[in-house]
Amino acid sequence: MTISQILFIVIALVVLGGGVMVVTARNLFHAALFLIVSFFGVTGLYVLLDAGFFAAAQFLVYIGAISILVIFAVMLTRGVQQAQPANSQWPAALITSVIVFVIMAIMLGPIAVTIGDRQFGNLSWPNIVEGQTVPAVPDDSLVRLGQSFVDFNQYGAAFLLTAVLILVAMVGAIWVARDRTLKDVMEERAELAAEEAQEAMLAGPAQPALPVGAAQVAEPTAEPAVRH
Amino acid sequence: MLNGIPLYWFLLISAALFCIGLYGVLARKNAIAILMGVELMLNAVNINLLAFWRYVAPSSPAGLAFAAFIFVIAAAEAAIGLALMISVYRNTRSVDPDKLDSMKL
Numbered sequence: 001m002t003i004s005q006i007l008f009i010v011i012a013l014v015v016l017g018g019g020v021m022v023v024t025a026r027n028l029f030h031a032a033l034f035l036i037v038s039f040f041g042v043t044g045l046y047v048l049l050d051a052g053f054f055a056a057a058q059f060l061v062y063i064g065a066i067s068i069l070v071i072f073a074v075m076l077t078r079g080v081q082q083a084q085p086a087n088s089q090w091p092a093a094l095i096t097s098v099i100v101f102v103i104m105a106i107m108l109g110p111i112a113v114t115i116g117d118r119q120f121g122n123l124s125w126p127n128i129v130e131g132q133t134v135p136a137v138p139d140d141s142l143v144r145l146g147q148s149f150v151d152f153n154q155y156g157a158a159f160l161l162t163a164v165l166i167l168v169a170m171v172g173a174i175w176v177a178r179d180r181t182l183k184d185v186m187e188e189r190a191e192l193a194a195e196e197a198q199e200a201m202l203a204g205p206a207q208p209a210l211p212v213g214a215a216q217v218a219e220p221t222a223e224p225a226v227r228h
Numbered sequence: 229m230l231n232g233i234p235l236y237w238f239l240l241i242s243a244a245l246f247c248i249g250l251y252g253v254l255a256r257k258n259a260i261a262i263l264m265g266v267e268l269m270l271n272a273v274n275i276n277l278l279a280f281w282r283y284v285a286p287s288s289p290a291g292l293a294f295a296a297f298i299f300v301i302a303a304a305e306a307a308i309g310l311a312l313m314i315s316v317y318r319n320t321r322s323v324d325p326d327k328l329d330s331m332k333l
Binding site for chain 1: 230231232233236237238239240241243244245246247248249250251252254255256257258260261263264265267268271274275278279281282283286287288289290292293295296297299300301302303304305306307308310311312313314315317323326
């Protein structure tokens with residue numbers, strides 16, 4: 001067993017253990033912390049795959065930004081911790097997940113499985129155990145990635161679209177999470193209507209020069225009328 | 229770095245992480261936990277893309293480009309999803325998706 005294999009197994013345990021704890025932890029805050037553990041393991045997998053840029057991006061985007069966002073959301077929705085973290089259909093969900101995993105493992109795997117007259121599996125993905133070598137990563141792979149993002153024959157259009165997408169997502173997130181509920185909006189409208197009614201009253205011919213204090217006296221009577 | 233690791237190991241761990249995320253999405257009672265499950269699934273997809281890039285076509289930028297797009301989509305999804313949850317919590321004092329049925333007929 002090579003050092004890389006041992007490293008891979010350790011990282012795999014971190015990733016999968018963290019993932020299992022994320023979906024089973026009773027305390028939502030602990031789940032968020034285990035999410036960070038799982039992301040950290042995925043960073044290690046990217047390092048093993050010679051994708052250093054993506055390891056750094058994973059570190060900054062997932063561990064640095066998304067986990068903090070999740071923790072903020074957990075803290076802002078405090079007091080909704082249920083005694084039972086899973087809903088009533090969790091056995092069905094567990095069975096579904098296991099079946100999906102088994103199907104994927106067989107379909108992608110090297111072992112041939114025959115169901116009816118069809119054969120699944122038996123795929124020979126590149127495998128470097130027996131002296132085979134995977135092709136080396138060219139030194140300028142990141143340069144090529146950057147060029148493909150600005151080349152409209154490759155991913156230029158998609159790159160621009162993702163820029164628009166993230167802008168829309170940011171503006172949308174701010175708008176959706178703004179600090180006004182429907183009740184606030186209704187109250188604001190009611191106040192505006194009350195003010196307008198007062199102005200109309202003040203502008204009426206009966207009281208040409210009413211002092212400002214009178215308008216404030218009139219306010220409490222207007223408020224309950226629209227609030228019920 | 230890949231000394232002796234077959235591609236199948238990466239596919240297996242990716243499939244396992246995806247299924248863990250799937251279980252989280254299907255079984256958790258809290259909408260924020262469901263979003264965490266979605267994040268796990270997106271990570272599994274990214275492992276898959278980068279593994280195939282490394283083993284099959286390391287000279288092409290395609291695998292890296294798709295992985296980068298997934299990063300952007302994951303960030304947008306997290307921002308929008310969590311903003312929605314905070315808004316829902318403010319209005320209903322609950323983030324239980326079973327209770328959010330006011331649009332049901």
